[in-house]
Amino acid sequence: MRPRRRSVSSRVRIVMTRRCGWRRTSLCRRAASALCRQRSRRPARPLVDSISVAGLAGYVDAPILLTATGSLHGGVADFIEDYGVGTVYVLGGTAAVSDATVTAIEGLSSEPTVTRIAGDDRYATAAAIASMIDAVSSWCDTDAASAVLINGATDMMPFGVAAQTVAYRLQLPVLMTAGDELSDATAEYITANDIEHVQIVGGTGAVSADVASALTTLGVDTVARVEGDSAAAVSVALAGLANDGCGDDLGLVSSDRVALVRGNPDGVVAAAVLASSLAGGYLVTPLVVGDTLPAWVRGCLAATPRNIGADRLNLGVVAVGGTAAVSEATMEAAPDAASSTDALTVRIGAATDTSRDGAINADDPVRPDTATAGTATAISATASPATGPVLSLCFSDAVTATDNVDRVRDVVEVNGIAAVVVNAAGNAGSVCDQSRIDVTLGQTLSAGDVISVDGSSIKLGTSADQRSFGSATATVTAPARDRVRPTISIVGIAGAATARSTFEIAFGDNVALAGTALLANDEVRIVGGPGGTSPAPAVSVAHEPGASAAVATVSRPLRPGDRLIVDPGAVEDGSGNQSAGTSGSAIRAQASPRINQVLMSDLKHTAHATWTVPTGSVAGVGGTGAGITIRAKGDGDAAGAAGNGWSMVFDRASTYSADKPLDIGVSVDPKGKRVTVRFNNGPATATLGDLIAALNGDDKFAALFSAGSPAALWRLPTMRPVLCWAWSRLATWLRASATPVAPSSPSR
Incomplete structure (x- = not known):
């Protein structure tokens, strides 16, 4: 040879x-x-x-x-x-x-x-x-x-x-x-x-x-x-x-x-x-x-x-x-x-809920540093943690391993010049948000600044799944001028079995009252109802600065027709808008109370019921886990409050064989509010994508819910029940018996 x-x-x-x-x-x-x-x-x-x-x-x-x-x-x-x-x-x-x-x-x-x-x-x-x-x-x-x-x-x-x-x-x-x-x-x-x-x-x-x-x-x-x-x-x-x-x-x-x-x-x-x-x-x-x-x-x-x-x-x-x-x-x-995994994509958003939709994601526009706080954020690279304007890089898949975060520092620019990055950290919140990296800047942001990232020169991912990603830009925009006045509602009950001498006052605003807003005694007065005597009774107000409710106490029991008057400009919101003049009359107590007005808190929430899938159910996910989000469909029977109380059960068939092709079974019990995921064969080869495909491929499940990664579901309305699972690397098999998983936080 x-x-x-x-x-x-x-x-x-x-x-x-x-x-x-x-x-x-x-x-x-x-x-x-x-x-x-x-x-x-x-x-x-x-x-x-x-x-x-x-x-x-x-x-x-x-x-x-x-x-x-x-x-x-x-x-x-x-x-x-x-x-x-x-x-x-x-x-x-x-x-x-x-x-x-x-x-x-x-x-x-x-x-x-x-x-x-x-x-x-x-x-x-x-x-x-x-x-x-x-x-x-x-x-x-x-x-x-x-x-x-x-x-x-x-x-x-x-x-x-x-x-x-x-x-x-x-x-x-x-x-x-x-x-x-x-x-x-x-x-x-x-x-x-x-x-x-x-x-x-x-x-x-x-x-x-x-x-x-x-x-x-x-x-x-x-x-x-x-x-x-x-x-x-x-x-x-x-x-x-x-x-x-x-x-x-x-x-x-x-x-x-x-x-x-x-x-x-x-x-x-x-x-x-x-x-x-x-x-x-x-x-x-x-x-x-x-x-x-x-x-x-x-x-x-x-x-x-x-x-x-x-x-x-x-x-x-x-x-x-x-x-x-x-x-x-x-x-x-x-x-x-090709059937390979999609490339990573990235979007740039604010690190706070600037769009006020109940979620922090790339749909939140980046605001100038003074737009929300009123004054510039103190910048300090030595503080623990570092302080400065914060923006979020929202990726299409989990990327929050420490080495990924460090590499992100090199690809963030402001107006085409390398940004001063004092800190970059994976989101410390829910395991369903492992695809977000929050970047703290050592420079102020002004309206019109262009933030950009270009990932063509680096690779990010989980474990050895390192993928390049494309570019993204976002322009810092000042919020539209808030011209909405704070609202004031007044409720008083006269002639109750137990005499009442107070008016309940509630304040509402699309943002919030200014922290120093205070309803003072000299900004309210009372006009006695029919049959009343002169002079009018005295009134005093109890109100904590910035609070959304106050109580006005009258010097005698309320009578039907007593009217509480609040002067114009009595309170103002964070944007400086002042309230209009308002009044409300005491009404006679009713055997069957009527609803005059309903005040609601934010209609969208970030807190939802969460579950943890037993370790070993799928492979290909790092030890920090990765998120899979399930949302109830708005036109399905699990929409709204009907979505509360659902449970997830994961088990393995007694006839399971690792040598047979992957087979994941999904069954849905609407009456019992339960979804069962059964690994019939080959779960050692299962991936997160396989499980999502199995869930969405079941007609009954798809009629009620949609499953995907958190990034893929960001655009869906958030006023729906959300079930979120954390996934970890394959380490142990699921027990042969069914394993019901209880929620780790209360349903909303």
């Missing part, structure tokens, strides 16, 4: 081939590759020479650049000079890259050494390129000297593109043949280099069975195929091989990112990037697409697991080239086809 070896160059090398096509989009990587773009004045010609370059590029650890036949593109020249490229390999004869172009390269300031690799035809050129790989390379899971064989016909180039990334990583020679006959140059290379294994790319429609037989006749020990009747099918097969069966040979393979590539040439130049630098050393598998997303690729993406072990998978899709190569429609169809 011949040992493998890898060349390590002391100077940057580069492989150059002819640019082809009407338009190519730039694709660059840091000190790695560049794809020139300009319009050619002649129709596109196939890049047959470049299709064999991946193995050599991997061997010399070089990027692949494209240029026009007769001239050196300026962007390519800049790249060679900027990165001090010392060696350039030019692929093909003068019909591919002219001598003038070679001369232009040699004349660059970095003075690179230029070596042309060419043969009499495309097959001979491929063999000549393969001969430059001075090492023994082996196909996946073999120790044999190996080579990749593709159909060299122009219309079969996409098959070769599918194999480029693997060939680059394994440093494999890529040879070409005619579809039904083994080319002489290829046969000579195989014989001269003692090739023991040949991996054919494509089905017999690409490379015939006769060619495979000819390889065996030459003395090749093993001949195998990557089956597929299209380039898309072959790329899917190679992606599967990279993730299962070839991982030990390929090294690091990305499990959370794929690339969409068109046929030649974008997929050729992308090989170096996808095999090395795009994902930090992890190989990104390419999937070949056409004008639309092929069925093979769609099926591959649909088979993407939602979880890798205990961690949720967020699949990243990268398109190589511009929209002429991979259209926007194809790009958008890819993530839609």
Whole structure:
């Protein structure tokens, strides 16, 4: 067995081939590759020479650049000079890259050494390129000297593109043949280099069975195929091989990112990037697409697991080239086809209930620092906890692990400048709000300031489920001028069995009375009812500053018709609005009291009944738990007060088997106000998403409730019963007997 070896160059090398096509989009990587773009004045010609370059590029650890036949593109020249490229390999004869172009390269300031690799035809050129790989390379899971064989016909180039990334990583020679006959140059290379294994790319429609037989006749020990009747099918097969069966040979393979590539040439130049630098050393598998997303690729993406072990998978899709190569429609169809977890999203809101809807979330507009308190918040980074204006970053999933919070500091900006962040903390409230990070700023906020976050450079999540997130902005807005006057209602009862001498006074406001608001004795007076005597009785008021109720005591029992008068401007609210003049008369006691007025507190509340699911019910959630929220539907039988008193029961079937597919049963008993969740089989593989899907998939449950993450239900009205569960990492199984779970806080 011949040992493998890898060349390590002391100077940057580069492989150059002819640019082809009407338009190519730039694709660059840091000190790695560049794809020139300009319009050619002649129709596109196939890049047959470049299709064999991946193995050599991997061997010399070089990027692949494209240029026009007769001239050196300026962007390519800049790249060679900027990165001090010392060696350039030019692929093909003068019909591919002219001598003038070679001369232009040699004349660059970095003075690179230029070596042309060419043969009499495309097959001979491929063999000549393969001969430059001075090492023994082996196909996946073999120790044999190996080579990749593709159909060299122009219309079969996409098959070769599918194999480029693997060939680059394994440093494999890529040879070409005619579809039904083994080319002489290829046969000579195989014989001269003692090739023991040949991996054919494509089905017999690409490379015939006769060619495979000819390889065996030459003395090749093993001949195998990557089956597929299209380039898309072959790329899917190679992606599967990279993730299962070839991982030990390929090294690091990305499990959370794929690339969409068109046929030649974008997929050729992308090989170096996808095999090395795009994902930090992890190989990104390419999937070949056409004008639309092929069925093979769609099926591959649909088979993407939602979880890798205990961690949720967020699949990243990268398109190589511009929209002429991979259209926007194809790009958008890819993530839609995938079944992986949605990417994280973020919204910016206030850390207090500025919208007054009973909940703190991203629907709360961020206000200027003085809008709510009247004076600026004291800023102190040394206080414990730090003080300053606070805003909330509301994510679509749980992110409140300590390391996530620390990273958030780096991505918050105010007016395009890095914000002064004195503290960032995961929400310390309900376990249902693990998706919120509160950020304390060391600077004031004024109306018109723009707060922004951009998560493209960091990843957040729970456990090892680290996902990037998009950008979000929010503008600091001053609240609308409050012009609503405080209201005053007065109730007095005369002629009761037990004589009464007091008027009850209630104050109402859309915000609240000012903390110093006080109803004084000189702001009220009483006018006696019919039959009364003069002078009018005296009255005194008992009122605590800012309180919502007061009592006016009259110096005698009330009589029907006694009228208490409150002067205009007697009290004011926090916005400075003063009350109007008001009066109320004492009424005769009634055998059947009548309701004159109803005053209600806030109609929406943040406190709801909460439950804790027994440990071990689902996997994939960190020790701090994650929230799942269930709300009663407004048009269902559990709406309003009818939703109180419901209980949840979690149990495991006596016939449960961990080896059988996941089966979660849900039953709803409206009469007994009980929902039972039974894990029939496979709960070790259950995830939060599986449980939510099982709940929402039950018709009876869906008629009464909706289940989801807290972020997903933020926009629903909050005046409905809410059941919230905290989830923890799988540690122990549920007991075989039914386990009713009692509420940990009273229903509302």
